[in-house]
Amino acid sequence: MAMQRTPLLMSNILDRGAKVAPHEEIVTATEDGVRRQTYLETRNRAHQLAHALRQAGIGVGDRVGTFMWNGSRHLEAYHACAGMGAVLHTLNIRLSPKDLEYIINHAGDKLIIVDADALPLLQVLKDVIPTVEQVVVATEAGFEGWSTSLPKAVDYEAFIDGQPTEYDWPEISENAPLGLCYTSGTTGNPKGVEYEHRSQYLHTLTQCMTDSMGLSGADTVLGVVPMFHAMGWGIPWSALMLGCKQVMPHRFMAPGRLLSLLADEGVTLSAGVPTIWQGVKNLVEANPGQYDLSSLSRLTCGGSAPPPSLIRWYWDTLGVEMIQGWGMTETSPLATLSRRVMKRSQLALSEDAQFENVAKAGQIMPGLELDIFDEAFNRLPHDGETVGEILIRGPWICSEYYHNPQPERFHDGWLITGDVGKIDPEEYLIISDRSKDLVKSGGEWISSVDLENHIVALDGVAQACVVAQPHPKWDERPVALVVLDGGGSVSVKRILDHCAEAFARWQLPDDVLFVDSVPLTSTGKMDKKVVRADLAAQGYQLPDLRDKAV
């Protein structure tokens, strides 16, 4: 032994922020303002929570569910569970009761911490979650009068009150489980991804690299992405390690509140899905000069690809760099990121050329390996044209699902991501589509994402969603659902002419349907499964099939 064998435990980095920046703030949005507490208070309360959990029977490896928005108490639960070696199971508040029941039972959650406003959603499960021995209710102003018949319900403050503020974090294996997060599968039951201390530790260091999100202790971060999605993209961990000021929106996710928080708290970095940033953009445009966003420098955008026009708008209008990221629950989630300049050769590029790079999913994070493969798992060339299945491997990539291995999702140590894409000669990943959302027409593939990005760049269009519809001759053909800006008017012909400027004739949508909104998944992505199901339920037929049916 030549070097110390310090295990890569989150407890070795968790308390650091409170040590180097004890007076820095954690700000949580409330009904009529914000609540503030310091890092030192947060750390002490997290240690108290760990003591209370231990007294409640929670030991190393036990699952503690959280059914919470982004807020200081959720952060304390992150901190306490990671420190004491319990497994933090973040429950998605937006899931159906059926999925929640499945997930809580599958994980065997022993205790659940729940935000009082979300308590009714959990209450309905009272007779079907027998592993849950106790619920702890985090009460924000306005919800003091909560009541529930869930077992041994106790108020969060009473739960931790009087506990010591120093918990001696145990030394456990670095491969011990840290967290559980279920993916809302498109078929079958949700599947659990179990994060480990080592995997999340490495993910945290990588997230703080300059060529990654570039997080610094001098940053003020606002994670819009819920902490129940892939550990809030890892931002809570990085912030706890660095001591960044953290701003947490709790249940107040409307663009107006987010914009107020961004402006009033001097946020420098925020993170969320494209639909969030689309909403914020709309509000900024509708209220010129109202929000002071001069502190804001970068928006990390993941979940689905932001349209290039949106990226460009933030840069040109606000001087804000939108950092595109690609990843998924199974990849912890940080896999690729695209910064405006990531290598020296890009410094000399024109601004337009720099933006061509930002519109891609980005470069692989150090330590991970990613490649595109054909159906026989042969590697495909990185020519920027050949499209293949994206596989990925590395120390924070999932190797199986929790108590449900799903070997068909893995190949020879790689995760089969379910996305298809290409890699260009500069090693940028470009996502073509989810493999299940690609439109397979006449033996060729049409990217629904490419069509959507092109359509949404048209003035007057707020959102576009392209899905495949069955066709007897071509197998599938694309149909575009389009949401117009309030009061706008754009013709079908205008949209198709616009598409014809960039796409071949056979790639153009067969139909354009104007809709008021596009259904979203619980993670804020367009829910194409629901869109396809709705069209089927309506008996929708492609135009040329209608003619034939007549």
Add this chain to the structure above:
Amino acid sequence: MAMQRTPLLMSNILDRGAKVAPHEEIVTATEDGVRRQTYLETRNRAHQLAHALRQAGIGVGDRVGTFMWNGSRHLEAYHACAGMGAVLHTLNIRLSPKDLEYIINHAGDKLIIVDADALPLLQVLKDVIPTVEQVVVATEAGFEGWSTSLPKAVDYEAFIDGQPTEYDWPEISENAPLGLCYTSGTTGNPKGVEYEHRSQYLHTLTQCMTDSMGLSGADTVLGVVPMFHAMGWGIPWSALMLGCKQVMPHRFMAPGRLLSLLADEGVTLSAGVPTIWQGVKNLVEANPGQYDLSSLSRLTCGGSAPPPSLIRWYWDTLGVEMIQGWGMTETSPLATLSRRVMKRSQLALSEDAQFENVAKAGQIMPGLELDIFDEAFNRLPHDGETVGEILIRGPWICSEYYHNPQPERFHDGWLITGDVGKIDPEEYLIISDRSKDLVKSGGEWISSVDLENHIVALDGVAQACVVAQPHPKWDERPVALVVLDGGGSVSVKRILDHCAEAFARWQLPDDVLFVDSVPLTSTGKMDKKVVRADLAAQGYQLPDLRDKAV
């Protein structure tokens, strides 16, 4: 198993730079200019070198010595050895033949790669290094005519010529040894520190964090610190991972050549000991406007503490941030770093207050733990006043010396660093001194470093070196050796009056000796052991003892 068990091997990050930035440059200084090669060429040559080493009998775990300056072939040796699992043993070119003999035999080097200009220094050992089976000579222009009687000497280019450019890096244990570096001990034989893949991997990620050196693929780095000191502070590894442009000074370390390289190659970040930056400063001042340093943004400074006046000069004159670091061979070496702004609360500070922080050794890197202790190993308060022994632990801190454990240098899993210092309430480490350089006077400690920093801030003073001299009553008393700027004239009284402005009367030097230069160690630090030995050899006596002797 929930997450992939990818080992933390350098081979998983080494080839990344060549992949994402194949056309980026490695620039090596030569007698009359520079030599350039791309990352792709360097990577391919490293793979060829690995094949050649394997054919020469080098296997996993075998020690390969390098006796080389910073240059592209040394980088290839780093790359090849780390990839194939051989142990890179970087030999310090400036060591005495006696120390080199000890080190080569202690490590059992099987093969040594040597720069042709340094060959004569190795040649003298030909009869006393029996483990060395072969030497490979890296030939730069002007040294083509080398000859040696060292075994099986072969030219580097002939050695790798015709080898395949693809070596299938083996999957070895992440705790396998990666490198060996001997510290030039002040007593006894040099001691070896053995780096491991895992320790250096974590060190590399940490170095690239924004709040660390903030390395980016967009940087151009010039490591002045030799690659035979603590793996060149890790910069070669980080650059290989990110694909930074690298500029390597080879044997040309004079300030003039360094300044030309900094200017001509558009260096953004450089790293070296304070004496280097003092020399560069002097030359810039003597030649105003001659060097375009507009690309330069940060200088990482370690080995010993830079005087605050030097840090301030670089910021005020050149807009260059000097990043102070503290560490040692035993700490890989990155332990603490001080950036101008590392936390949000510092954004609002005045420039002067920000500089008070930069003048400290800095904040501990995430994942390490550092504290100050009294002689009974009780932790001391972080009040910025209490001075204690600095102990450190973490995943890239040495746990014993190579084949020479030295248990007295460790305590309960911590490394006893041999430095003493204090920690302030903001968790900044402030180094007081090497414990052996402290002046122990009348039961109190006087920091030689504090006195030196104060004296050197005086106009006309180029360098100051304070050492203890024995005193029958006070135990020890400080004496200052002072080097004046060329042509300057400063009186002893002026120096003492200047010291009296900041220090108590009993802390003032008993004597000021003007000298032409201060002897330096092989790592460029002031060699106080030699200073003290010289004074003893000269029969030096403190002024008040001289009086009594008469």
